[in-house]
Structures are given as C-alpha cells and as structure tokens.
Amino acid sequence: xxxxxxxxxxxxxxxxxxxxxxxxxxxxxxxxxxxxxxxxxxxxxxxxxxxxxxxxxxxxxxxxxxxxxxxxxxxxxxxxxxxxxxxxxxxxxxxxxxxxxxxxxxxxxxxxxxxxxxxxxxxxxxxxxxxxxxxxxxxxxxxxxxxxxxxxxxxxxxxxxxxxxxxxxxxxxxxxxxxxxxxxxxxxxxxxxxxxxxxxxxxxxxxxxxxxxxxxxxxxxxxxxxxxxxxxxxxxxxxxxxxxxxx
Amino acid sequence: xxxxxxxxxxxxxxxxxxxxxxxxxxxxxxxxxxxxxxxxxxxxxxxxxxxxxxxxxxxxxxxxxxxxxxxxxxxxxxxxxxxxxxxxxxxxxxxxxxxxxxxxxxxxxxxxxxxxxxxxxxxxxxxxxxxxxxxxxxxxxxxxxxxxxxxxxxxxxxxxxxxxxxxxxxxxxxxxxxxxxxxxxxxxxxxxxxxxxxxxxxxxxxxxxxxxxxxxxxxxxxxxxxxxxxxxxxxxxxxxx
Numbered sequence: 005x006x007x008x009x010x011x012x013x014x015x016x017x018x019x020x021x022x023x024x025x026x027x028x029x030x031x032x033x034x035x036x037x038x039x040x041x042x043x044x045x046x047x048x049x050x051x052x053x054x055x056x057x058x059x060x061x062x063x064x065x066x067x068x069x070x071x072x073x074x075x076x077x078x079x080x081x082x083x084x085x086x087x088x089x090x091x092x093x094x095x096x097x098x099x100x101x102x103x104x105x106x107x108x109x110x111x112x113x114x115x116x117x118x119x120x121x122x123x124x125x126x127x128x129x130x131x132x133x134x135x136x137x138x139x140x141x142x143x144x145x146x147x148x149x150x151x152x153x154x155x156x157x158x159x160x161x162x163x164x165x166x167x168x169x170x171x172x173x174x175x176x177x178x179x180x181x182x183x184x185x186x187x188x189x190x191x192x193x194x195x196x197x198x199x200x201x202x203x204x205x206x207x208x209x210x211x212x213x214x215x216x217x218x219x220x221x222x223x224x225x226x227x228x229x230x231x232x233x234x235x236x237x238x239x240x241x242x243x244x245x246x247x248x249x250x251x
Numbered sequence: 252x253x254x255x256x257x258x259x260x261x262x263x264x265x266x267x268x269x270x271x272x273x274x275x276x277x278x279x280x281x282x283x284x285x286x287x288x289x290x291x292x293x294x295x296x297x298x299x300x301x302x303x304x305x306x307x308x309x310x311x312x313x314x315x316x317x318x319x320x321x322x323x324x325x326x327x328x329x330x331x332x333x334x335x336x337x338x339x340x341x342x343x344x345x346x347x348x349x350x351x352x353x354x355x356x357x358x359x360x361x362x363x364x365x366x367x368x369x370x371x372x373x374x375x376x377x378x379x380x381x382x383x384x385x386x387x388x389x390x391x392x393x394x395x396x397x398x399x400x401x402x403x404x405x406x407x408x409x410x411x412x413x414x415x416x417x418x419x420x421x422x423x424x425x426x427x428x429x430x431x432x433x434x435x436x437x438x439x440x441x442x443x444x445x446x447x448x449x450x451x452x453x454x455x456x457x458x459x460x461x462x463x464x465x466x467x468x469x470x471x472x473x474x475x476x477x478x479x480x481x482x483x484x485x486x487x488x489x490x491x492x
Contacts, residue, residue, distance in 0.1 A: 009353040013339055013346070020341040020382075087337040091398070094301040094331040094408075095354050096323065250304030 006097055010105030018075050018109065028075065028113065032068035032121050036060065040128045054187050061125035062139060062211035063184030065118040066204070069147040070178040072110045073154035077166035080106060080158025084247070099245050107151055114147035115140065135217045142214035142222070146207045146229045150174070152236035159243045178204045203232040254279040254314055254406055254436035255300065261308035262295050262460075269295040271460035272309070277453075279314075279405075282428070282437045284447035287457035288488060293440040294334060296457070297408045300438065301331045313406055327355070330404035334411045334440075336391045337398075340384035344375050344394055347383055348401050355402035365401050373397040373427060389420035396424065400431075407431070409439045413446060425449055444481045454480070456487050463487050 018024050043055035053059060083089040092102070122136050130136075153174055157166045179185055182204035188196055199205040206225040213222035255277040262270040270292045277283045285293045298304040300311055302322035311318045313325045339347050348366035349359075357365060370376050373393050378386060383394060396412055412428070413421040421443075428450055431437055441447055447454050448468050455465045464471055464487050468480050475486040 005356075006354055009350060013342060013350050016346070017339060017341045082340075086340075087333040087335040088339060090303060090333045091331060091337040091351075091395075092354070093303050094326060094329065095351070095402075096326045096356070097354060098323075250298060 006101045007104045007108070010092075010097070010101060011108045014079060014106060015109040015112070017079055018113070024075055027071045028068065028117055029120060031071070032064045032117070033124055035067065036064050036121065036124055036128065039064075052187070054183075057125055057129045058215065059212065060128075060184075061122055061130050062143075062215055063182065063208050064125075065121045065139070065143045065211055066146070066182060066207045067175070067179055067184055068117045068121055069114050069143060069150050069207075070175045070204075071150075072114055072147055073150040073157070073170040073174045074167070075113070076106055076110050076151050076154030077156075077158035077161075077170040078154075078163050080155060081161060081163040081166045084158070085162050089247075093248050099241070099248060102244065102248075103155070103241055106155060107148075110151040110154070111144060111147060114151075115144050118143040135215050138217060139211050139215040142211050142226065146210060146226070146233075149203055149207065149229055149233040149236065150178075152233050152240055156236055156240035156243060159240060159247055177202070178207075181205060182208045184208060203229050252279045252314075253277065253312075254281070255311065255438070257296075257300075257309065257311040259309035260296070260299060260306055260311055262292075262299060262304065263307040268460050270299070270306075273457075273460075273462055275455060275462060275465065277436060277438065279436055280433045281452045282432050282439065282450055284451040284454045285438060285440045285457060286442075286444070286447055286454055286484060287440075291457040292460040293457055294410055295460075297331070297410050297438065297440060301329055301408050302326055303331075328405045329408065330355075330399040330402050330406075331408045332396045332399040332410065332412055334414065336388070336395045338383040338391055338394050341382055343380050343382055344370065344386070345379040347394060347398060348375075351398045352401045357402075365403075369397045369401045372400075372430075374423070389416050392416055393420070393424065396427070400435075404435060406436045406438070409437060411440055411442065413441070413443065421446070444484055448480050456484060458488050 039055045039060055046052050118140050122140060126132055154170055157170050181199045181202050183199065188199050188205065206228040210222050210225035210229060213225065253276050257273050257275045260270055260273040273296065285296060287293050299306050299318060302318055302325055314328060316324045318325060339350065342350065345366055348369055349362040352362035352365045370379055375394060375397060378390060383391060386394065399407060413424050416424065428437065453465065453467055454471060456463050464474065471483040472478065472480060475483040477483045477486055
C-alpha cells in the first residue's frame with residue numbers, strides 16, 4: 005500500500021516536469037530522426053551499418069533509459085535537500101518502501117519510453133516482429149542499471165550535482181562508450197577495452213541480440229549489465245539506509 | 252501519563268557532543284517548547300525523539316516505547332514538521348495531504364475525508380487543487396504543518412514552525428497550535444521567545460547540548476530573578492542582561 009502511494013507520488017513528480025518529457029521521450033525521437041537522415045545520406049559503398057535501424061533502435065532505447073538516472077537522482081536529491089524525505093523518514097515507511105517506491109515508476113517509464121522508441125523505429129524501417137516485445141523487456145531489465153546510478157547519486161549528492169553527473173556525465177559516457185554514435189570495433193585499442201569494461205556497450209548489445217532473439221549473444225552481455233546493476237543497487241541501498249539512520 | 256521520558260540521552264558527532272546527558276519528562280497533552288541558541292542541540296533532540304537519528308548513549312521512551320528498541324512502533328504514533336518546509340512540490344495540496352494520510356495507514360476514503368477536514372482547519376480549502384510549489388512561503392509552511400497533523404499523531408514535533416512567516420501568518424499558526432493543547436503532546440523548538448511564552452505549558456532551555464532549566468515561563472522568570480522570559484533566557488545562557 006505504502007509502496008503504491010509513494011510510487012504514484014514519484015510518478016506525478018516526474019511527469020509534471022515538462023523538461024522530463026522532452027528528455028525522456030522527445031530527445032530519443034529527435035535523435036532517431038536525425039541519425040536516420042544521416043544514415044540515408046551514407047552511400048551504400050561506405051558499407052557502414054552503424055546507423056541502420058536494427059542497430060539504431062536498440063542504441064536509442066538504451067540512450068533513452070540513461071535519462072532515468074537523471075530523473076531518479078534528481079527526485080531523491082530534491083526530496084532529501086528539501087526535508088521532504090526527512091518527513092517520510094519519520095513516518096512508518098521502511099527502507100524497502102523507499103527503494104521500491106523510487107524504482108518502480110522509473111521502470112514503468114522505461115517501458116513506455118522504449119516502447120515509443122521501438123514503435124517510432126517501425127516508421128524508419130524496423131521490421132515488426134514479436135521480438136520487439138522481447139527487446140522492450142530486456143531494455144526494461146537493463147534500465148535497473150541507470151535507476152540504480154540515479155538512486156546512488158541522489159542519495160549522496162545535491163540536485164545540482166546530480167544534474168551534472170547524471171544529466172551530463174552519465175548520458176554522455178553512456179552515449180559515447182556504447183557504440184551508438186561511434187564505431188567502437190573500427191576504433192579498437194584502448195577505447196574498445198574501456199567500452200568492454202563499462203556496462204553501456206553491453207546494454208546495447210544485449211538489446212540488439214534480444215531483437216534478433218539470439219540468446220547465446222544476449223546472455224553474456226546481460227550478465228555484465230546485471231552484475232553492474234546489482235553492485236550499484238547494493239551500494240545505493242547501503243547509502244540510503246545510512247541516510248535513514250541519520251548517520 | 253508521561254508522553255516522553257528521556258534518560259541520559261547523548262548524541263555525539265565525532266568529538267563533538269551535540270546532546271549531553273539529557274533527562275527530560277513531558278506529560279501527555281502538554282505543549283513543551285525547547286529553546287536554545289543556534290547549535291544548542293534542539294534539532295538534534297527532535298531528530299532522536301522522532302527516530303531520525305540514533306542516540307550515541309541513553310534512551311528515550313515515547314508513550315512507553317524505546318527509540319532504540321521500537322522505532323517502527325513509535326513512527327506510527329508521531330509526526331513531524333521539519334525546520335524547512337517539507338512538501339511534495341508537484342503535488343497539489345489535496346494530493347500532499349492524502350499522501351501523508353495514506354502513508355500512515357488511512358484508506359483512500361478516510362484519506363480524502365481527513366484531507367478535507369485538515370485543509371479546513373488550516374485554511375487551505377481554497378488552494379486544494381493548486382500545486383504546492385506555487386503557494387506562498389506562508390501557505391507552504393501551513394501545508395507542511397497540516398501534513399504533520401493529518402495522521403492524528405499522539406506526539407507532534409514542530410521544529411521552528413513559524414520561521415520566516417509574516418506576523419499575520421504566525422498568529423494564525425499560533426491559533427492552530429493552541430487548539431492542539433490537551434489533545435496532542437507537542438514538542439516545539441523556536442527562536443522566538445514570545446512564541447514560546449504565548450504557546451507553552453512548559454519551557455526547556457538548552458545550552459551547549461545540556462538542559463539548563465525546565466519549567467513554566469513564570470518558574471524560569473522567578474528562578475533567574477528577571478521580569479520577562481527573554482531576560483531569563485539570556486541569564487540562563489550566561490549572557491549579560
């Protein structure tokens with residue numbers, strides 16, 4: 005009951021901010037349009053499949069979920085710095101109520117957001133198959149990574165710092181080190197090693213493989229992402245519990 | 252019956268002792284004001300009593316339950332209005348009130364009823380459908396206190412409730428707080444001595460984490476040989492009158 009009430013409140017707080025709508029829904033769609041136009045201008049003899057819709061749609065689905073770190077982080081930080089969270093800490097709410105209450109709306113928003121991204125991708129040539137549903141499911145699962153980053157940053161930092169780290173740093177790193185905008189395999193070297201170490205490239209590859217229903221490729225990438233998400237969540241929950249105890 | 256009993260309550264942050272061996276008893280239905288200079292330890296006491304911060308030593312019992320042993324039971328019977336306005340900015344006044352009512356266990360129907368009653372009590376009826384963030388500072392503060400009362404707490408902590416309010420808004424809030432006397436145990440911190448004088452059954456004065464005096468306003472004035480609470484407060488804090 006408390007989780008539902010708190011989730012509803014968090015959903016309202018986020019969707020009633022017009023900027024969130026733009027970054028959450030509009031920005032991935034604008035990128036889809038721009039990158040599709042670029043793709044159409046690339047001559048066939050260049051043999052560059054990076055911006056082809058089968059690669060682009062999973063990449064932008066991931067890029068959209070990166071904004072969940074910003075949304076969740078900003079919400080937690082604002083609640084904390086405005087004393088609203090102090091009021092709730094004094095209420096009968098438990099740590100589980102808080103973590104689920106902040107997480108569930110983000111997961112629901114991810115589902116809506118990536119569904120819209122995939123549906124829009126149909127206009128740009130993505131084949132309509134049932135595997136799109138599977139890709140949406142995997143996108144939703146991988147979004148725990150970004151929601152966890154947001155919870156951790158929101159617990160430790162103020163809303164301005166969260167804006168800088170989750171809004172600028174995380175989205176940029178996620179964009180550049182995931183292979184959406186630049187051909188990682190072509191660059192290779194240290195850059196490729198870094199992308200392999202970070203989880204963002206694995207998120208995109210897991211979603212791409214889900215779209216192809218290729219479990220042998222998907223599962224190792226998904227494993228890396230979930231390991232990262234789990235570690236980040238454990239740290240975030242530990243930090244949040246400490247805040248609840250006033251330590 | 253005693254609503255709050257603290258026994259040798261201590262809070263330390265590293266080498267700094269914020270609350271030092273506090274022993275205090277507050278009766279049920281009493282309006283008790285905690286006064287002190289900045290950094291005297293008032294807010295730290297409120298945080299420990301409302302289970303927001305664990306004591307380093309000692310204990311406190313709220314209607315018989317220990318803050319160390321049963322914080323979850325205590326949280327059901329208390330509510331708090333923090334020093335800063337604590338409202339959900341993008342929720343309407345009605346949604347803010349119903350949210351808190353629901354979090355304290357009221358079902359949807361009762362939450363709506365409580366929200367309407369509490370809004371009426373605090374003069375918020377006309378702004379029920381307005382988002383909290385567009386209200387004036389005074390109205391936000393009023394909402395923040397209304398949210399602390401909607402759960403019908405047995406013990407209410409008000410941390411500087413009228414800070415930053417204009418004189419009219421302050422007087423209106425005083426009337427609302429006075430109306431709680433005898434029904435709810437209220438612990439109030441304030442820097443406004445006339446507020447403590449106007450509202451309190453008893454006053455506790457803290458200095459450097461310690462309780463230096465507890466009593467009615469006239470007790471404290473008599474104890475210090477002064478003529479008003481402000482002079483008594485200054486005397487008890489070691490200042491020159």
